[in-house]
Amino acid sequence: MAYTFRFYAVQVCCAELGILECRLDNDGSLEVTKSFSLPLEDAYLWKPQYPVYVVLPSNMFFMKQVRLLCPEGVNCDFAVDFEYDKNIPFPKHSVYWSYDLLDTGTDGDVEREALIFAAREEVVDRWIAKMDGALSSPSGITPYSIAFYNLIRLLEFSTPIRQKEKVSIALLCTHGFTDLIIIGEDSSRDWIRTLPRGYGNVSLIWDIKELLESYFAKFSGRIGDVVLSQDIDAIYLFVNDDIKPEEEWDALFEKELGLRPTPFPVESILRQQSIETRSIEKFALAFGLAVMFSKDKFNTLNGIIPIESKIEYRIPIFYNVLQSILLFSLISGAGYLSIKDIIPVKNLIGYVNTQLTDYKNIKRKVIRLKKKRDELVNELSLFNKTMSLQYFYPEFFTILSSCMESLDSVVVSSVSAKLLEDGQDKAEQLVFSLQIVSDNYDNLNDLLINLRKSGRFSKVSAVNSRYDSDNKVTMLLVLEK
Numbered sequence: 001m002a003y004t005f006r007f008y009a010v011q012v013c014c015a016e017l018g019i020l021e022c023r024l025d026n027d028g029s030l031e032v033t034k035s036f037s038l039p040l041e042d043a044y045l046w047k048p049q050y051p052v053y054v055v056l057p058s059n060m061f062f063m064k065q066v067r068l069l070c071p072e073g074v075n076c077d078f079a080v081d082f083e084y085d086k087n088i089p090f091p092k093h094s095v096y097w098s099y100d101l102l103d104t105g106t107d108g109d110v111e112r113e114a115l116i117f118a119a120r121e122e123v124v125d126r127w128i129a130k131m132d133g134a135l136s137s138p139s140g141i142t143p144y145s146i147a148f149y150n151l152i153r154l155l156e157f158s159t160p161i162r163q164k165e166k167v168s169i170a171l172l173c174t175h176g177f178t179d180l181i182i183i184g185e186d187s188s189r190d191w192i193r194t195l196p197r198g199y200g201n202v203s204l205i206w207d208i209k210e211l212l213e214s215y216f217a218k219f220s221g222r223i224g225d226v227v228l229s230q231d232i233d234a235i236y237l238f239v240n241d242d243i244k245p246e247e248e249w250d251a252l253f254e255k256e257l258g259l260r261p262t263p264f265p266v267e268s269i270l271r272q273q274s275i276e277t278r279s280i281e282k283f284a285l286a287f288g289l290a291v292m293f294s295k296d297k298f299n300t301l302n303g304i305i306p307i308e309s310k311i312e313y314r315i316p317i318f319y320n321v322l323q324s325i326l327l328f329s330l331i332s333g334a335g336y337l338s339i340k341d342i343i344p345v346k347n348l349i350g351y352v353n354t355q356l357t358d359y360k361n362i363k364r365k366v367i368r369l370k371k372k373r374d375e376l377v378n379e380l381s382l383f384n385k386t387m388s389l390q391y392f393y394p395e396f397f398t399i400l401s402s403c404m405e406s407l408d409s410v411v412v413s414s415v416s417a418k419l420l421e422d423g424q425d426k427a428e429q430l431v432f433s434l435q436i437v438s439d440n441y442d443n444l445n446d447l448l449i450n451l452r453k454s455g456r457f458s459k460v461s462a463v464n465s466r467y468d469s470d471n472k473v474t475m476l477l478v479l480e481k
Contacts, residue, residue: 004023004024004025004026005023005024005293006021006022006023006024006049006050007022007024007050007051007052007053007139007290007293008020008021008022008048008050008051008052008053008134009022009053009055009286009287009289009290010052010053010054010055010135010138010286010289011055011147011282011283011284011285011286011289012040012054012055012056012057012131012135013240013282013285014240015039015040015041016037016038016039016040016282017037017038017039017040017043017046017135018035018037018279018282018283018285018286019035019036019037019038019046019286020032020034020035020275020283020286020287020290021033021034021035021050022290022293024293024294028294028297029294029297030290030291030293030294030297032273032274032275032287032290033274034274035273035274035275035276035283037279037282040131043131043133043134043135044133045133046133046134047133047134048134051139051140052134052135052138052139053138053139053140053141053142053289053304054128054135054138054140054141054142054289055141055142055143055144055147055285055286055288055289056119056124056127056141056142056143056144057143057144057174057176057177058143058144058145058177058179058194059176059177059194059196060119060123060124060127060143061117061118061119061143061145061194062088062089062090062117062118062119063115063116063117063143063145063192063193063194064083064087064088064115064116064117065102065113065114065115065116065191065192065193066083066087066113066114066115066116067111067112067113067114068080068083068101068111068112068113068114069110069111070110070111070112070114071109071110072109076099076101076112076114080099080114080116083114083116084097084099084116084118087116088116088118090118090120094120094121094122095118095119095120095121096118096119096121096124096141096305096307097116097117097118097119097305098116098117098118098303098304098305099114099115099116099117099303100114100115100146100301100302100303101113101114102114102115102187102188102190102192102301103186103187103188103190112188113187113188113189113190115146115192115301115303117143117146117303119141119143119305124141128141137307138307139306139307140304140305140306140307141304141305141307142289142292142303142304142305143194143303144172144174144179144285145172145179145181145192145193145194146192146288146292146301146303147285147286147288147289147292148170148172148179148181148238148285148288149181149190149192149288149300149301150288150289150291150292150300150301151264151266151269151284151285151287151288151291152170152181152183152236153187153300154269154288154291154300155265155268155269158268158269159265159268161183161233161234162183162184162185162186163185163233164185165185165220165231166231166232166233167182167183167184167212167215167231167232167233168182168183168232168233168234168235168236169181169182169183169208169232169234169235169236170183170235170236170238170264171235171236171237171238171261172238172239173198173199173237173238173239173240173243174198174199174239174240174243175198175199175243176196176198177194177195177196177197177198178194178195178197178198178199178204179192179193179194179195180192180193180194180195180208180211181193182211182212182215184215184219189219191211191215193211195207195208199239199243199246199249200246200249202249202252202462202464202465203461203462203463205252205253205256205257206256206445206448206462208257209256209257210449210452212231212232212257216231232257232258232259234259234262235253235257235259235260235261235262236261236262236263236264236265237261237262237263237264238263238264238266238281238284240281266280266281266284267280269284269287270283270284270287273287275287289304292304393417395456396417396432396479396481399451399454399456400412400434400451402450402454403447403450403451403454404447404450407438407443407446407447409438409439409440409443410436410437410438410443410444410447411436411437411438412434412435412436412437413435413436413437413474414433414434414435415432415433415434415435416432416433417430417431417432417433418430418431418433419431429480429481430480430481431478431479431480431481432478432479432480432481433476433477433478434476434477434478434479435474435475435476435477436474436475436476436477437468437472437473437474437475438472438473438475439471439472439473440473441465441473444462444465444473444475448460448462448477451477451479456481457479457480457481458480458481459478459479459480460477460478460479460480461477461478461479461480462475462476462477463475463476463477463478464476
């Protein structure tokens with residue numbers, strides 16, 4: 001009889017749950033046996049019979065794409081641990097984390113493209129604790145971006161989306177963030193990124209252009225300005241049902257990137273599945289999550305973080321009888337032992353218990369000292385950072401002047417600065433707010449590029465922009481040090 005694994009893949013979409021009941025046979029065939037949705041407020045009424053896996057918003061995760069020194073056929077865990085310590089700013093004991101390889105690799109390859117992602121335990125636990133019923137104790141989680149990437153890899157079975165010396169872009173847009181996936185000539189050239197810009201945000205387009213420039217600079221080998229529109233084959237857009245389309249935003253994509261986004265072909269991927277056609281987008285990411293269990297068949301990512309494992313084990317009656325016989329034999333044999341033989345054993349047990357108690361006391365002291373050391377190191381780091389910020393004010397105006405040197409039509413109408421405290425690590429952060437006026441968007445875009453290339457700001461963000469009655473473009477910029 002063939003082994004069958006049954007499970008639920010759940011997508012949390014706005015105020016509803018998109019739930020797929022799936023069956024995975026040992027030959028790798030995946031079948032959706034049932035699809036249904038529930039209002040979030042009624043989730044506590046659902047009593048699942050099988051393990052539940054949930055796809056969560058990507059902005060809850062810290063993701064880093066790295067190249068591992070891991071030849072084909074070698075376990076990559078050691079290389080992943082090394083890259084984790086360099087790239088993920090959280091200790092492993094405080095996160096849920098996992099990794100997966102983006103490309104299968106070929107003989108002779110020393111480096112492998114991989115994706116490492118982690119989520120703070122308290123953030124995830126607090127989020128799923130708000131979900132009643134089965135969702136409050138899932139068997140595993142994964143971010144939107146990985147489930148979305150699986151959908152794109154499935155699209156390859158029916159559509160040739162990879163073109164030589166060209167890329168395809170897939171955007172998964174929500175209200176608060178956007179998952180960006182760049183599809184290259186092969187899987188080793190795929191990029192997965194999450195941007196803190198929601199659907200319709202003008203600054204998102206410039207962030208995408210900046211990522212594309214970095215992408216082509218790495219893989220195309222060209223130096224200097226790159227005409228992005230000649231290198232993009234298609235832009236796929238996938239948004240939630242409750243987000244209204246914005247024609248002006250799509251038109252700006254066409255102006256800046258040379259192509260207008262087209263709807264992501266969800267139906268062509270899920271056409272063979274028994275899923276409601278009227279709301280198929282609601283189950284798309286849940287299906288991408290379900291595909292992870294069929295990695296050998298679809299060659300996709302398997303980035304599922306297990307939350308907890310529940311093992312139920314019953315001791316057969318035969319072993320109970322055998323255990324009783326053994327216990328009776330031990331008790332009977334104890335009568336042949338003399339007190340003289342028992343006392344040394346008892347003394348040895350007491351000595352071992354004393355050593356264990358001392359070890360536990362020393363271990364607690366070491367933990368307290370390590371915690372105190374980490375607190376002192378953090379305080380020293382915050383002090384050094386605060387002292388360096390006060391010398392940045394005059395340097396800021398020098399940098400701004402050099403970035404505007406060749407832009408005659410750009411005028412700074414107002415500048416303000418604030419020293420804020422970051423709520424996460426309580427570090428002070430210097431934030432400048434500028435109001436810029438220019439004749440067109442191109443000059444403003446050049447100024448943004450110059451500021452970002454200066455390398456002196458941790459973030460350069462265009463908050464909003466508008467046309468004035470004098471046909472001037474006014475933009476609000478935020479620079480973070």
